[in-house]
Amino acid sequence: xxxxxxxxxxxxxxxxxxxxxxxxxxxxxxxxxxxxxxxxxxxxxxxxxxxxxxxxxxxxxxxxxxxxxxxxxxxxxxxxxxxxxxxxxxxxxxxxxxxxxxxxxxxxxxxxxxxxxxxxxxxxxxxxxxxxxxxxxxxxxxxxxxxxxxxxxxxxxxxxxxxxxxxxxxxxxxxxxxxxxxxxxxxxxxxxxxxxxxxxxxxxxxxxxxxxxxxxxxxxxxxxxxxxxxxxxxxxxxxxxxxxxxxxxxxxxxxxxxxxxxxxxxxxxxxxxxxxxxxxxxxxxxxxxxxxxxxxxxxxxxxxxxxxxxxxxxxxxxxxxxxxxxxxxxxxxxxxxxxxxxxxxxxxxxxxxxxxxxxxxxxxxxxxxxxxxxxxxxxxxxxxxxxxxxxxxxxxxxxxxxxxxxxxxxxxxxxxxxxxxxxxxxxxxxxxxxxxxxxxxxxxxxxxxxxxxxxxxxxxxxxxxxxxxxxxxxxxxxxxxxxxxxxxxxxxxxxxxxxxxxxxxxxxxxxxxxxxxxxxxxxxxxxxxxxxxxxxxxxxxxxxxxxxxxxxxxxxxxxxxxxxxxxxxxxxxxxxxxxxxxxxxxxxxxxxxxxxxxxxxxxxxxxxxxxxxxxxxxxxxxxxxxxxxxxxxxxxxxxxxxxxxxxxxxxxxxxxxxxxxxxxxxxxxxxxxxxxxxxxxxxxxxxxxxxxxxxxxxxxxxxxxxxxxxxxxxxxxxxxxxxxxxxxxxx
Numbered sequence: 001x002x003x004x005x006x007x008x009x010x011x012x013x014x015x016x017x018x019x020x021x022x023x024x025x026x027x028x029x030x031x032x033x034x035x036x037x038x039x040x041x042x043x044x045x046x047x048x049x050x051x052x053x054x055x056x057x058x059x060x061x062x063x064x065x066x067x068x069x070x071x072x073x074x075x076x077x078x079x080x081x082x083x084x085x086x087x088x089x090x091x092x093x094x095x096x097x098x099x100x101x102x103x104x105x106x107x108x109x110x111x112x113x114x115x116x117x118x119x120x121x122x123x124x125x126x127x128x129x130x131x132x133x134x135x136x137x138x139x140x141x142x143x144x145x146x147x148x149x150x151x152x153x154x155x156x157x158x159x160x161x162x163x164x165x166x167x168x169x170x171x172x173x174x175x176x177x178x179x180x181x182x183x184x185x186x187x188x189x190x191x192x193x194x195x196x197x198x199x200x201x202x203x204x205x206x207x208x209x210x211x212x213x214x215x216x217x218x219x220x221x222x223x224x225x226x227x228x229x230x231x232x233x234x235x236x237x238x239x240x241x242x243x244x245x246x247x248x249x250x251x252x253x254x255x256x257x258x259x260x261x262x263x264x265x266x267x268x269x270x271x272x273x274x275x276x277x278x279x280x281x282x283x284x285x286x287x288x289x290x291x292x293x294x295x296x297x298x299x300x301x302x303x304x305x306x307x308x309x310x311x312x313x314x315x316x317x318x319x320x321x322x323x324x325x326x327x328x329x330x331x332x333x334x335x336x337x338x339x340x341x342x343x344x345x346x347x348x349x350x351x352x353x354x355x356x357x358x359x360x361x362x363x364x365x366x367x368x369x370x371x372x373x374x375x376x377x378x379x380x381x382x383x384x385x386x387x388x389x390x391x392x393x394x395x396x397x398x399x400x401x402x403x404x405x406x407x408x409x410x411x412x413x414x415x416x417x418x419x420x421x422x423x424x425x426x427x428x429x430x431x432x433x434x435x436x437x438x439x440x441x442x443x444x445x446x447x448x449x450x451x452x453x454x455x456x457x458x459x460x461x462x463x464x465x466x467x468x469x470x471x472x473x474x475x476x477x478x479x480x481x482x483x484x485x486x487x488x489x490x491x492x493x494x495x496x497x498x499x500x501x502x503x504x505x506x507x508x509x510x511x512x513x514x515x516x517x518x519x520x521x522x523x524x525x526x527x528x529x530x531x532x533x534x535x536x537x538x539x540x541x542x543x544x545x546x547x548x549x550x551x552x553x554x555x556x557x558x559x560x561x562x563x564x565x566x567x568x569x570x571x572x573x574x575x576x577x578x579x580x581x582x583x584x585x586x587x588x589x590x591x592x593x594x595x596x597x598x599x600x601x602x603x604x605x606x607x608x609x610x611x612x613x614x615x616x617x618x619x620x621x622x623x624x625x626x627x628x629x630x631x632x633x634x635x636x637x638x639x640x641x642x643x644x645x646x647x648x649x650x651x652x653x654x655x656x657x658x659x660x661x662x663x664x665x666x667x668x669x670x671x672x673x674x675x676x677x678x679x680x681x682x683x684x685x686x687x688x689x690x691x692x693x694x695x696x697x698x699x700x701x702x703x704x705x706x707x708x709x710x711x712x713x714x715x716x717x718x719x720x721x722x723x724x725x726x727x728x729x730x731x
Contacts, residue, residue, distance in 0.1 A: 020078040022070035034080045040065075052079070056102050062086055063093045063101065091133045193716035194223065194234065194267030195684050199677075201728040204261040207675025209245045210686040211707055213266075214720050215645040216241070218712035219306060220297070222641060227715055229293055233284035238266040239277060240638035245671055249523045251277055264677055265686075267714075281631065285529055290633035297637065298356040302380050306644070308349030312373065312386040313507040316343040316364050316393070319525060319632075325532050325625040328362030342627060344636070345369045350506065353647045354640040359629045361537060366390060367399045374408030385409055387493065389503050400489070401452035401466045409493050411503050414472065414485040422474060422483040430476055434498040436505040444474040445497040448487065473500050521668075522639050529631030535624040539612045548606045555599045562592050652706050657699040670700055676728055684714070685721045687728065700724055 018031040030038040030052070040047045040061070052058045058079065065075055066086065076083050093101040216222035227234045239254070242262060248254060255274060263271035271277075301307050318330050320341040329338035343364035346357040356376075358369060370388050377386050388403075388410040395415035403410050430442035448470045454463045471488045488500045495503075518524055565588055572583035580586070615621040646667065653663050675688040688704065691697045704722045712720040 020074060022065065022074050022078070024069050026065060026068065026070050028075075028078050030078065034078060059089050059101055060098075062089045066090050088133055091137075095133070095136060194238070194714055195679055195718055196267075196716055197264075197269055198679050198681060199264075201676045201678045201687075202261075202264055203674070203727075204265045204677050205258065205674045206242065206246070206262050206265045207677060207686050207688055208671040208673035209242055209265055210675075210688075210720075210722055211649060211670065211703070212241065212245050212642055212645050213238075214707045214710065214712045214722060215648055216641055217714060217720065218707075218710040219648065220301065220641060220645070224715050225293070225297065225300075229289050230284050230287060233280065233287070235266075235268055236277065236280040236284055237634075237638055238268065239271070239280075240635055241642060242266060243526075244522050244639050244642040247521060247523060250526055251281070251528060281529060285631045285634065288630060290630050290637070294356070294633060294637055297641075299380065301644070302355070302382070306648075307353045307355045308351055309377070309382045309384070309386050311350045311389055311503050311506075312347050312355055312377075313349075313389045314345060314347045314366070314370060314373065315391060315507070316345050316366060317519075317524075318342075319344050319359065319527070321627065323530070323532075326622045327532075327625050327627060328535065328537065330363050342629075347373060351647055351651070353644045357636060357640065359632060359636075361535060361626060366393050367396065367402075370394060370399075370410070371402060371406065371408070374403065374406050377408075384493070385491065387411060387490070387495070387503060389507055395487075397450060397452045398454075400450065400470065400487075401454075401468065404468045404489050405466065407491055409489060409491045411486060411488045411490075411500055413504065414487045417485045419483075422485060425474065425483070430474070432497045434501050434505075436502055440478040441501060441505070442476040442478060443497045443501055444476070446472040446474065448472045471500065473497050475501050475505070518639075518643055522643065523635075524639060526635060527627075527632045528635055529628075531628035531630075532625040533628060535626035537626075538615050538624055540615055540621075542609055542611060542613045543618070545606055545609050545611065548602050548609070552599060552602050552606070555595055555602070559592065559595050559599070562588055562595070566592060649703065653699055653703055656702040657695065666696055666699060669696065670703065678728075679718070682718060683721055684718045685723065687723050687725050690724050690726070697724070 018029055020028045020030070022028060025043040026047075027041040028038060029041060030036070032038075035053055037049065037051045037053070039049050050057055050061050052061070062075065062079070062081075066072065066089075072083055072086055075081075076086055089101060223234060226237050230237075239251075242248065242257070242265075243251075243254070248257070252274065254271065254277065257271060259271040263269050302309065316330075318332055318339060318341055320330075320332075320339055321327050322340075327340050327342075330341045330343045331337075332339040342359055342361060344357055344359050345364050345366065347355045349355055356373075358364075360369075370390055373388060374385070385408060388408060390410070390412050392413045392415045394412055400410075425444060427442075430444045432443040432445070434441050434443060449467070450470060451465050451467050453465045468489070471490065473486045473488065474483060475486060476483050486500060486504045488495070490500070566585065569585045569588060571585050572580045574580055615623055649667055650663055653667060657663055657666055669691060670688070673688045673691075675686055678685045678687075688700070691700050701724045704724050708721045708723070714720065
């Protein structure tokens with residue numbers, strides 16, 4: 001581009017109607033109006049281009065031009081703003097900085113602006129920034145009249161903290177008087193017990209969460225247990241309930257929640273800002289009582305029959321880690337690759353309710369977990385041992401031997417089944433049949449004799465081989481024609497072939513819905529309060545073995561090629577018929593002999609190396625970190641409780657709503673209802689808006705009557721009631 005073209009590009013436009021002179025050499029060119037992109041000129045040269053459609057950019061432009069002393073009247077006319085608005089922009093920037101200009105109230109009396117903004121956010125009314133500035137100006141005038149006016153900060157700067165500490169009482173008093181004029185101040189939040197405030201009917205768009213709260217309070221004695229362990233920490237658990245029901249994926253997303261409506265429903269009065277919420281969470285997590293909470297809750301729901309004991313499904317679920325620290329790798333089933341993270345080994349009953357869970361490093365140890373569950377079930381004195389159902393990862397003769405010796409019944413897939421033999425079985429041999437999840441199966445039962453010889457720990461002690469018999473059920477899918485086999489040891493349960501196949505197919509058959517829905521409907525992967533420490537597992541696969549294996553692989557490839565060359569090479573002779581000393585066949589034979597000797601040496605060297613080594617003994621290897629799961633366990637406790645309460649509500653809806661395919665959607669329609677809340681000295685009443693469809697409304701009313709009949713009572717002494725009806729006369 002030439003100099004003439006460059007000067008022509010920055011030449012002021014000739015359109016006088018779209019150009020506004022602002023004084024001090026500044027001008028605005030707005031060809032498409034005051035809410036569209038435009039240009040800023042200074043002394044005839046293009047200064048910058050601005051997008052006045054963006055509110056933030058428009059406010060920053062106003063403050064910048066006012067700092068350069070432009071004419072305020074012309075600027076207000078050009079941007080179609082009032083002079084008072086321009087003045088408020090300038091004062092907001094002067095008092096509260098850029099954050100106060102673009103967002104909400106941010107007191108300038110503290111260096112920690114972000115924290116103070118969250119702490120004091122409830123002191124302002126939305127849209128009342130002009131009133132706040134008016135209160136600040138009035139307070140400064142009063143102090144000036146008393147002769148104690150502080151030195152004002154420059155534009156864009158904050159005065160020292162000590163200066164604003166002196167003027168804070170007057171500012172707070174004046175600000176409170178101004179804000180109290182249009183409406184009364186909110187009631188003080190009572191934190192000693194939940195739902196302690198009394199109030200008339202108040203609207204809340206989160207009223208549908210209340211059925212979950214009623215089930216947790218009445219059936220699981222949930223609130224009393226949490227308050228007994230954590231005291232005032234029950235508040236953050238109630239916030240977690242809201243997150244789990246409404247699928248809020250992080251604490252940060254609570255900034256989009258209506259604080260007063262949500263807090264009233266949760267018994268908090270008003271939901272605080274994010275800094276306060278994080279303070280609640282850390283005060284609970286620092287007590288290190290998650291293990292006691294989980295143990296007590298899991299044992300209590302078993303003893304009270306809130307979860308089933310006939311069959312337990314256990315599976316591992318990836319909890320990925322995306323940080324920069326080095327942690328052990330779990331396995332991503334969908335991607336079929338190792339992924340940094342943890343494994344949550346979750347156990348559920350036949351109805352999909354969570355019995356217990358355990359978060360482990362890396363891939364976790366499913367076999368050890370199944371053995372621990374067998375011992376746990378025996379400790380709880382359940383009478384009949386639950387049937388443990390798990391995936392192919394648990395297959396192993398030694399593991400099966402341990403389960404049989406422990407008298408723990410189990411069902412699993414046969415991992416290395418002979419597919420050719422299964423396909424060769426005659427169709428007439430499949431005498432039993434079963435239908436699971438809408439798919440028909442035909443069954444054939446066999447037996448499998450097993451002998452496990454334990455590894456001898458010493459020459460003095462010799463353990464005899466363990467001989468036992470497993471039941472094998474061949475499952476033939478009639479839709480896909482695929483055949484597979486299931487192994488079972490049922491002990492004293494005396495299960496039929498159909499029961500064994502149903503137990504296996506209910507979790508890993510045509511519909512694996514429990515944890516897929518759990519992940520979709522609830523923030524299952526959320527890990528609040530991330531912390532890391534040194535891991536106790538610092539061993540890895542020996543990298544020297546990996547390097548030797550690579551060398552051996554290359555040598556084997558070379559040997560294969562030279563074997564072929566040697567086989568196709570004819571021997572060469574001298575003129576007298578004697579073999580040539582340096583012939584190609586002789587050279588290949590020498591190379592093969594050298595490669596075989598080198599391969600033998602590498603194999604011997606590999607056999608002498610340990611399979612796993614500690615990373616501390618290696619160079620250029622970082623130590624593994626262990627993820628602190630205290631906060632994750634607390635959050636997953638709430639998620640599991642909400643999931644179990646959801647399953648209970650679905651079971652109760654079955655009596656009044658016959659459509660199986662629509663029952664889950666009906667429940668979530670109820671949980672998303674808006675409504676109204678009233679609290680007095682004896683009752684906390686929540687009224688839900690009625691659903692439109694008659695059948696759904698009838699089921700909704702029946703469910704609310706069922707919940708009210710439970711006689712739920714919170715530790716503070718109030719009874720809980722939920723009903724369905726039209727809007728009350730709020731007041």
